[in-house]
Amino acid sequence: MTTYPPPADAPPAHIDDEVLAQIALSRDEYQLACEMLGRPPSDVELGMIGALWSEHCGYKHSRPLFHHFPTEDERILTTLGEENAGAISIGDGWVAVMKIESHNHPSAIEPYEGAATGVGGIVRDIFAMGAQPIALLDSLRFGPLEDRRNRRLCTGVVAGIGGYGNCLGIPTVGGELVIGESYSGNPLVNAMCLGIARQGGLISATAGPPGTLLMIVGADTGRDGLHGATFASVELDESSAERRPAVQVGNPFLEKSLMDACVGLVWDHRDWLEGLQDCGAAGITSSTVEMAERASSGIKIQTANVPRRESGMTPYEVMLSESQERMIAAVKPAHIGDVQAWFEHWDLHAEVIGEVTDDGIARIFDGDQEVAAAPVSLMTNPPAYTPFAERDPDAVARAEWDPASLADLPPSEANDALLQLLASPNIASKHWVYRQYDHMVGTNTVVTPGSDAAVLRIRGLKQGLAVCTDGPGRAVELDPYTGAARAVAEAARNVACSGARPVAVTDCLNFANPERAPIYFQLSESIRGMSDACRAFQTPVVSGNASLYNESEDGPVTPTPVVGMLGIISDVRQAVRMAFQDEGDEVWLLGGSLEQEPATLGGSEYLAVRYSKAAGPIRINLDTEAALIEVLVEASEAGLLKSAHDCSDGGLAVTLAESAIAGNIGVEIHEAIVGRLDAALFGEAGGRAVVSFGAEQAATVAELAKKHGLSAARIGAVGGDRLTTGQIDLPLADAADAWTSALPSLLDG
Amino acid sequence: MRFAILVFPGTWSDWDCVYALEDQGQTAERVWHRESDLSEFDGVILPGGFSYGDHLRCGAIARFSPVMSALERFAATGKPIFGSCNGFQILCEAGLLPGVLLRNETLQFRCQPQELTVERSDTGFTNVCDDGQIVQLPISHGEGQYFAEPPVLDELEDAGRVLFRYAGENPNGSLRGIAGIMNPMGNVLGMMPHPERASDELLGGTDGNYIWQSIIERWG
Numbered sequence: 026m027t028t029y030p031p032p033a034d035a036p037p038a039h040i041d042d043e044v045l046a047q048i049a050l051s052r053d054e055y056q057l058a059c060e061m062l063g064r065p066p067s068d069v070e071l072g073m074i075g076a077l078w079s080e081h082c083g084y085k086h087s088r089p090l091f092h093h094f095p096t097e098d099e100r101i102l103t104t105l106g107e108e109n110a111g112a113i114s115i116g117d118g119w120v121a122v123m124k125i126e127s128h129n130h131p132s133a134i135e136p137y138e139g140a141a142t143g144v145g146g147i148v149r150d151i152f153a154m155g156a157q158p159i160a161l162l163d164s165l166r167f168g169p170l171e172d173r174r175n176r177r178l179c180t181g182v183v184a185g186i187g188g189y190g191n192c193l194g195i196p197t198v199g200g201e202l203v204i205g206e207s208y209s210g211n212p213l214v215n216a217m218c219l220g221i222a223r224q225g226g227l228i229s230a231t232a233g234p235p236g237t238l239l240m241i242v243g244a245d246t247g248r249d250g251l252h253g254a255t256f257a258s259v260e261l262d263e264s265s266a267e268r269r270p271a272v273q274v275g276n277p278f279l280e281k282s283l284m285d286a287c288v289g290l291v292w293d294h295r296d297w298l299e300g301l302q303d304c305g306a307a308g309i310t311s312s313t314v315e316m317a318e319r320a321s322s323g324i325k326i327q328t329a330n331v332p333r334r335e336s337g338m339t340p341y342e343v344m345l346s347e348s349q350e351r352m353i354a355a356v357k358p359a360h361i362g363d364v365q366a367w368f369e370h371w372d373l374h375a376e377v378i379g380e381v382t383d384d385g386i387a388r389i390f391d392g393d394q395e396v397a398a399a400p401v402s403l404m405t406n407p408p409a410y411t412p413f414a415e416r417d418p419d420a421v422a423r424a425e426w427d428p429a430s431l432a433d434l435p436p437s438e439a440n441d442a443l444l445q446l447l448a449s450p451n452i453a454s455k456h457w458v459y460r461q462y463d464h465m466v467g468t469n470t471v472v473t474p475g476s477d478a479a480v481l482r483i484r485g486l487k488q489g490l491a492v493c494t495d496g497p498g499r500a501v502e503l504d505p506y507t508g509a510a511r512a513v514a515e516a517a518r519n520v521a522c523s524g525a526r527p528v529a530v531t532d533c534l535n536f537a538n539p540e541r542a543p544i545y546f547q548l549s550e551s552i553r554g555m556s557d558a559c560r561a562f563q564t565p566v567v568s569g570n571a572s573l574y575n576e577s578e579d580g581p582v583t584p585t586p587v588v589g590m591l592g593i594i595s596d597v598r599q600a601v602r603m604a605f606q607d608e609g610d611e612v613w614l615l616g617g618s619l620e621q622e623p624a625t626l627g628g629s630e631y632l633a634v635r636y637s638k639a640a641g642p643i644r645i646n647l648d649t650e651a652a653l654i655e656v657l658v659e660a661s662e663a664g665l666l667k668s669a670h671d672c673s674d675g676g677l678a679v680t681l682a683e684s685a686i687a688g689n690i691g692v693e694i695h696e697a698i699v700g701r702l703d704a705a706l707f708g709e710a711g712g713r714a715v716v717s718f719g720a721e722q723a724a725t726v727a728e729l730a731k732k733h734g735l736s737a738a739r740i741g742a743v744g745g746d747r748l749t750t751g752q753i754d755l756p757l758a759d760a761a762d763a764w765t766s767a768l769p770s771l772l773d774g
Numbered sequence: 775m776r777f778a779i780l781v782f783p784g785t786w787s788d789w790d791c792v793y794a795l796e797d798q799g800q801t802a803e804r805v806w807h808r809e810s811d812l813s814e815f816d817g818v819i820l821p822g823g824f825s826y827g828d829h830l831r832c833g834a835i836a837r838f839s840p841v842m843s844a845l846e847r848f849a850a851t852g853k854p855i856f857g858s859c860n861g862f863q864i865l866c867e868a869g870l871l872p873g874v875l876l877r878n879e880t881l882q883f884r885c886q887p888q889e890l891t892v893e894r895s896d897t898g899f900t901n902v903c904d905d906g907q908i909v910q911l912p913i914s915h916g917e918g919q920y921f922a923e924p925p926v927l928d929e930l931e932d933a934g935r936v937l938f939r940y941a942g943e944n945p946n947g948s949l950r951g952i953a954g955i956m957n958p959m960g961n962v963l964g965m966m967p968h969p970e971r972a973s974d975e976l977l978g979g980t981d982g983n984y985i986w987q988s989i990i991e992r993w994g
Contacts, residue, residue, distance in 0.1 A: 192824040194786025278827025468790045
C-alpha cells in the first residue's frame, strides 16, 4: 500500500458527522480515501475529494451504466465523457458541438439565478471546446401552475433563462415545458447548448505537458456557490432554503466577453494553448484536477494568486468556490504575455495560478504553505456503486391496468375533450415562454420555436441543423425501458419532421435517489431503453449529465431522462414546418391507422387530463419508428412535403389541431373512425406523423412509404376554417383560442 | 458604401448587421469601441445587444466609450447613422436623439415579429417605402418603452421626425406608439426593431432591406 506524504504545512482534517455531511461523503467513503492515501487527508484535500466524489462530479451511481450507450460512429469526433461536450462532424469541414446539463437544485431555491447560471454553465462547456455557441434549448418541468409556489418557480426560471441567454446573443430556439405533480418543489431545469467549429479547430480540456502554466480568466473568485456540487447531490428538504449561498449569481455580460475572447483565441491562436476548461461544479478543483488527469500529469496551484472578490478567503474556499464566468487556460509558457494581452482587449484579466507537473500529485499552496498534496488519480476515480434494483410494485400495477376497462368517449363529448387537451399546459402553445427568449439573434434561426424542432442554418453551408429536446416522464415512470426508448424516438421523429436526419444524442438523466431500489431500477432500465433506441436510429450518445437525488418533501420526481437530438438537414432551404399551408392539400397519416387499440391510451395526456390517471401500458415499435424517420427525411429531401408534425402528446386529434392552428387554416378528415373513439383521436401510439402535400405528390409519397414498409393513408384535406373529424366539429378559432390562451391565463393571472 | 458597425463589449447584432449589409453589396467593418476616428466611413451602424450588460441603465456606459466622440463628429457631417435596439438606446443616452427607453410595460422581454407603420417615406431611411406602408420587423428587447416629455413628443411629431410607429398591439407601452425617430438634420435614425433580422428570405422576411436600400439610395 502506497502512503502519499502529507502536505508539508497542513494537519489531518478534523472529522465528525457534520463535516462529512457538508461534503456529502459517507464514513465508508472517507475510510476509502484514507486507505487510498495511506493517511488521513488534510482539510483542503478532504474538500477536494468530497467535491470530486460527489454524485454531481463523480457520477458514482450512473457511471457503471454508461457502457450500454452506443457512443461511436464515423461522424462522432469525441469520446463520451472525455471532453466538456460531444463533437459531431456535419460535413464540409464543420463540426457541431453539443451538451445538455441540469441546474435543478439551484433553480428550486433561487429560480432566476439558478436557471441563469445553468445557461451560463452549459454555454461555457461549449466554448471551452473552442466552438461558437449558436443555439440554446431548455427542457423545463414544474408542479401544477395553479399553485403559487410553482408559478413563482416557473416565471422565475423563464425570466432567468431569458435574462442570461438574451444578454449573450445566443438564440434560445427550443425546449419543453411540462407540468406534473411530482415536480412540485423540485423543478427540473435542463439547458442544452449547440455550437459549431471548424473541423480540427477544437481544443481539448487537457493540462498539457509538465511546465505548462495554468491561467485563470474571467470573474474574480468569491465565496458564492461553496459546496454547490455537494448540494446538487442530496435531496431537497425544508432546510434547503438555507443553502441559498450554494446558489451562484450570474453575470451574463462578463460571460459574453469571456465567450468572445475564448472563441477568438482558439480560432486565431490555438497554438498558444495546450487546453481550455471552464470552472463549473467544484470550481478550480474540478477544472484543474480533471485537466491534469487528461494529461496524466500533476499540478501545482498557488491559491494566493487567484484574484478574489472577498477578503479573508481560505485556500479551501478558493479551491471550492463556484463563482461563475471563470475559465482555466493551459498556456505554453512563451505565450503568457500574448494571452494576457488578448484578454485585456475585452477588459478581462488573466492570471497565472499554477503549473503542470510530472509527479501526478495535485499540490495546493497558500503562499509558501503547502496545504494539499493528493494524487490526481485518487480524486478522479471515485467509488462506483451498483445498488439493488427492483421495479416499484405500484408502477407495475399501474402499467398493467387496461384502458379498455374505461367507457369509450361519447361522440357528443369529442369537441370538449379536444378543447380540454389543447388547453392542458403540456400541449398548449408555449408562446408565453419563448417570446421572452431572443430566438432570432444571430440570424440563423430558419424554423423558430413552436414547430417540432428548431432549424438553424450555418452561413455558407447548404446543410442545416435541427435540434429538439424530449422527455416523456409519465411513460418512463410506467415503464422505464420503453418510456426512455420513447424519449429517443420522439426526439428523432421531431427532427425528422423538420426534414433532418437524426445523427446524435445528448442526454440529461433526471432521477430521484438512486440508492433506493425502485429508483435505481428506473435509472438502469432507462439507460438500457435509450441505448437500444439510439442503436435503432444510429444516433450515438455524445455527451450528457446525470442529475440524481431529485426529491422534495413530497417525494421523488417522475423519472425524466431528457433527450437532446441533433439532426442534419441536407438542404436547409427545404426545412419543413408543422403548419398546414394551402386549401386542398391532402392530409396523410404515416406509420399507423386511424383506428387504434385502447392500449395506446396508456400514459396518455388524455388519461391525465380527463381521468387524472397515469396508467396503462407503454409500447414502442422501433422498426416502425425508424421507417417513419426514413420516409420523412427522404420525402423532405425530395421536396414533397408542405407540412409534417408527429403524433405525440394528445394523439392524432391534437396533431391535426396544432398543424391547423399554426397554418391558420382548417382541416377535414374524410375517413370514418371505426372502433374506439378515444383511442383513435387521443391515443398516443408512437411511430406516426401527419403530413400534407399537394395532390400531385400523393403517388410518390405512397410509393416511398411502401418502399420502407410503412403504412400511409390519405385521411383528409386542408381547407376551410373548421376542425372536422366527423365526431369533432368546431371552429378553428375556438381551438386556437384554447391552445393559445391556456398558459397566459395560468401565468399572467 | 463603406459602413462601420460599432462593437461595444456586450454588443451582439454586429455580425447580423455585417451580413445584412454585405448581402446588399456594401462593405461593412466591425469597429471596436476604443477607436476614435470614423471619418473614413460613409455610414455608421449601432447594432443591438447589451453593451456593458445594461449595467446602470441600457446604453449609459457605452456613451462614454472613446468612439462616441467620433460618432458625434460623424453625425455633424450629415452622413447616416442608424441605431437599432441597444444602438437606439445608446443614441438616446448620448443625446443624439431625444427621450429614453424604459423597461417594457409588461416588465417582460419580448421577442416577436412586429408590424410597423412607415410614417414618412420622404426621408433618407424610408425613401423606398410608401407613406403609411405596413412593414414587418422583429423586435427583441426588455427595455423598449419610448418615453419623452409631452413637449418633446409634440415637437417630434410636428417636425415629422417619428418615422416608425407600432401597428396593432403596442408591444412595450411606448408613448404614442413610437418605434423609431430621426434627428432634426435627418441623418440619425434610432429604432427598437431589428431590420437586420428581416433581410433574408430564408428567415421569413425581407422588409428590413427597405432601410438599407433607402440609406444606399440617399447616401450611396
